[in-house]
Amino acid sequence: MRVVLALAPLLLAATPAPITPTEISATVKEISSDAYQGRSPGTPGEARTIAYLVRRLKAIGLQPAAPGGGWTQAVPLIHDVAGTPRALSVTAGGKPVPIAVGTDIAPGTARAADRVRIEGAPLVFVGYGVAAPERKWDDFKGVDLNGKIAVFLVNDPDFAAKPGDDAFGRFGGQAMTYYGRWTYKYEEAARRGAIGALIVHEPAAAGYGWNVAGNSVGGTYALPVGPGEPQPVALQSWISGPFAERLFRAAGLDLAALAVKARSAGFRPVPIGDATLSIDMPVSSERVESHNVLAKLPGSGHPQETVLYGAHWDAYGVGKPDARGRTIRPGANDDGIGVAALLALGKAFKAGPAPDRTIGFGFWTAEERGLLGSEWYARHPAFPIAATVANLTIDILQTAGPSRDIVLVGAGQDSLERDLAAAAARQGRTVTPDAKPERGLFYRADHFSLAKRGVPTLLLMGAGGGVDLLNGGRAGGDKWVSDYTAHCYHQTCDLWSPDWDLRGAVADIEALRTVGWSLANSRAWPTWNDGSEFRAAREESVAQRR
Template sequence: MRLRLAALPLLALAATAPAQTIVAPVAPISEQTLKDVTKELSSDAYEGRAPGTAGEEKTVAYLAKRFAAAGLKPGNKGSWYQDVPLVELTAKNVSPLVFTGAGAPLSLKYGPDMVVGTWRITPRVEVKDSPVVFVGYGINAPEKGWNDYAGVDVRGKTVLILVNDPDWRTPDLVGPFGGRAMTYYGRWTYKYEEAARQGAAAAIIVHQTEPAAYGWNVVQSSWTGAQQVADAADNHAGDSAAIGWMQEAQARKLFEREGLDFDALTAAAGRKGFRARPLNGARASVSFDENVRRHQSRNVIGILPGTTRPNDYVLYSAHWDHLGHCEAAPDGDDICNGAIDNATGTAALVALAEANVKAGPTPRSQVFVAVTGEESGLLGSEYYAANPVYPLSQTVGGVNMDALSLAGPAKNVVVVGKGKSELDAYLTAALKTQNRVASAEPTPEKGFYYRSDHFSLAKRGVPMIYFDAGDDLVAGGKAAGAAAAKDYEEHRYHGPKDEYDPNWNWAGTVKDVQLYYGIGRALAESSAWPNWVAGDEFRAIRDKSRATAAAK
C-alpha cells in the first residue's frame, strides 16, 4: 500500500472537482431517532453487540426492523442480511510470555504486561525458545527503498516491532512515510501481515502511547476476550502463530538485560538503512489454547431504489458491532456498550434512511449498510467489498460514519484524508449550508484513515468520505474540543464506560448527520462520477474499474 498524500491546497482540489455546480440538499434529521437507536443498541440487553452472540441477533433484527419502518427495501436479493463467515477465537490457559537469555528470565503477565492471540484457526498455539529479533518498524516498502527485514532471516523467530511509521515524530507532513501522517505501513495490522510474510513465528508490537494513539487500557480491553477473524479454507496457516503487544517498560527491561540501548535502537530504526538486530541470546516462549467457534455474522443492508438510474449506487455505511464483554471496570461493569462507538453511527444510518425516504427516491439508488466486525479488523466491510451486493464499478461513492461526537456544535469538521478525492467538493457544498469549514486532521499520526470501514471500499477504488466532528467547538473553541476528545479517549473509548448519557447535547450531532445527508443526496441526484485526485493511491484502481464498466 502506497502512502497517502498530504492534504492538498483548496485551489488544487477545486481544479479536480466535478465541473457541475454542486448543491447539497438540506433535510431535517430526527434527533429523536438518533437518541432512540443509540440508547437501544447500547443498552446492557445487547451485551456490547459482539459478533456471533445473542447481542448480534438482537442488533441485526432491530436494524432490519428500523430499516423496514423507515421505508427501505431489503438490500440483498429480498433479504435484509448478507452472511459474513467468521470464526470466534477465545484464548484460555494463556501462559506468561517468557524471555530467557542473559540473567534471570523475564516473565510478562497476560493483561497487565502483554496481550497475545492469533489469527490462525487452531485449538493450540505454542511458541517455544524462539530467537528474538528487533525489526524496527517492521516495514518492507520496495517503492521506498525501505526494508527492515533486509539481511535477516526471521523464519521461526519472534520479532519485536515498533508501532506507527519511522517518521511519525516529524512535525509536518513531509517525509518518506508522509511525515506526521500515518500510512498503512504504520498500522498494527500491516505489521502482523508483513511479519507473517517473512515467516516469523511470533510478532509482538511494543506499545508506546503517543505513536499508538491510545493507552495500554485500550490494548488490554480490545485484545482480551473473544476475538473474531474471517473464516478461511487454510485456517490462516500462513499467519504467525502468535501476535500481540507488550508494554514499553517491559521492552526496556528486556533490552537492558541483553545489554542493548532501547532508545538508541529505536532512533536508528527511524533512519533509512536500519538493519534488524537480534537480541543476543534472548529467546521467547508463550502458549495458549483456543476455543474455536465458526459462525455466520451478518451485514444489514437496505436500499432505496433509484428512479431513472437505479443501477448507479450511493453507499452509506456504519459498523454496528462492538466488543461485547470486556475487561471489567473497577465497579465490576464488564460490558463494553459502545454507545458512541458505534451505536451513534448506526443510529445515523437509520435517521438518514428516514430522511431520504421522506424526501422521496432519487435518480440513483441509495444503499444503507450496517457492517459487522469492524472492531476485529474491518471484517464486515472487507467482506462486502470483496463480495459486493452491488458492483463496485457502479458504486458512485459514499459516506462512512463512525463514533459521532456528542461534544456539542462545532465551527468545523475534521476530514480524515482531506484532499484525497473529489468528494471533498460535496462536503464543501454541504458545509456552506451551515456556515462551517473543513479542516485537515490535527493528529494524522493516529492513522484514522486506515481504521474504519471506508478503507475497505477506498482501497478498491470507491471514493468514500469520512469525517469527524469538528475540534473547534462553538462553546469553548479548540481547547474545549481537545478536552472532550481527551476525556473520551482516556475514559470511555473501548471501555465499559462508553455508555448512553441522557444529558448528551445532540445539537452538533444532528448538524453532522445533516452533512452526510447533503453529500449522499447530492451524489444520488447527480450524474457525475467523482474520482480520487490525480496521483492518489486509489486513482488507478478507480480508473480501471470505471473503464471496465463503460466497456460493458
C-alpha cells in the same frame, strides 16, 4: 464515457422534515441498552441487533440489498479467545525477563487452533517492519523469520523522523499510512514466515493508551484464510513500552538507539541478543457466522450506480467488571451514533423523491475486530465496486453541542472533501482536517475496505480532533475528544446519556446527507487526488463503467 471530476451544484434532499437530535438519541439509547449485551459478533447481542435493524429498515420502507436478495450478508469469522497461559517466559542474556499478562503483554492468536505452543523462539527486531518498494523502503533486507518472532515499532518510519533522516517526509510526515497499522504488521510477519509478531506500544505512536492495546476482552476475530493465503502468525500481541525497554536492555541493546536507526533506509533487522520467548497457551477457537445488514433506496434513472453510506453495528460485548462492576461495553457512541445516523438518513431519503442513483446502506459487523465485515463485503459486494460512486462513513460523532466546523479524517485524499466543504458552507461552517493524522484514523474505519479498492470516501469521526464548539471553542472540543478517548473509548462508560447535546452531530449528519443526495442526483464520479495510494485502483475501474 466522460469522467466528471466535480459535483454539480449541491442539491438539498427534498424531504419534509429534518433529522433531529431526538431520533438519534432514541436509537442510540435502544441499541446501547443492556439487552443488546454490547453487540458483539456471534452472540445473542448480535441476534437482537440484527433483528432490530431489519425491523427498522422495513418500517422505513427501504429494500433489502444483500447478495441473494435478503437483508443480511453472512460473514464467516474465526473467533479465538486466548486462555491464561499455562507457561509464559522470556529470557535474555541467559536470565529470565519478568513478564506479566495484561501489564506487559496481551497474547492472542488469529489461527483456528486450540493451543498456541512456542518453545524458545528467537526474537528479531525488524524496526517498523515496512516493505514499501514504491517508497524505496525495505526494513527486512531478506531476513529469515521462519520460526522466529518479529518485534515491531508501531506507526511509520516517518513518525519520529527528524530533518536529515532518510524517513523524513517519505511516509507523509506524521500522518500514519497503512504501513503503520498493527494489522499490516501482523500480516507482513505472516507473509515472511514468522511464528509470532510483537508490537511495541507507545501511546503517541499508537494513538491510544495501553488500556486499549492491552485489552484482550472478547478475544480476536479473523476472516477464514483463503486458498494460497499465508496462515496468521501463531502469536500476535502488543507489548508495553516499559517491558520492551527491559527486554532490550537485558539483551545488551538500547531500544531508543535502535529506534533512531530504524528511521534509516539502510536499517537491517537486529537479533535481540540471545532473547527467546516460550508460551503454552490454551485457545478456545470457534467458527462464528456474523452478519452485515444491507439496504437500499433504488435509483430511478441509474440504479446500477450506488452512493453507499456505512456504519458498524458491533461493539465490544461483555468483559471483566470495571471499578463499578459494569461488564457491558455498550458502544453508545462507537458506533451507536453511526447506526442511528444511517437509519435517520434512510428515513429522510425515503420521505422524498426517488434519487437518480441508488442510495445504499451498509451496517457492518466486526469493525472492532479489524474491519472484517466491511472487508468481507468488499470481497463479495452487493453493489459492484466499480459502480460505487462513493462511500460515506460515520464512526463516532461528538456529543458536546453545535460547532463552527466539521472534522474530516483523511483530508487531502479525494475530491469529496470539496463537496463536504460546500455542504458545510451552506450551514455557515467550515471543514477542519484531523488534528492528529499520526494516529492513522483514516486506516481504522470501515471505509478503508472500500478505499483500498478505489472507491472515494468521506469519513466523519468525532475522535478525529477537537471541533470548534460554539460553547467552549477549540479547547472545549479538544477536551471532549481527550476525555472520551482516554476514559470511554472501547470501555464500559461508552454509555448513552440524556445529557448529550447532539445538535453538532446532527449538523454533521445533515452535511453528509447533502453530499450523498447531490451525488445520487448527478453524473459525477469523484476522484482521488494526485499522490493518493488509491488513485490507481479507481482509474482501473473507469473502463468497467463504460
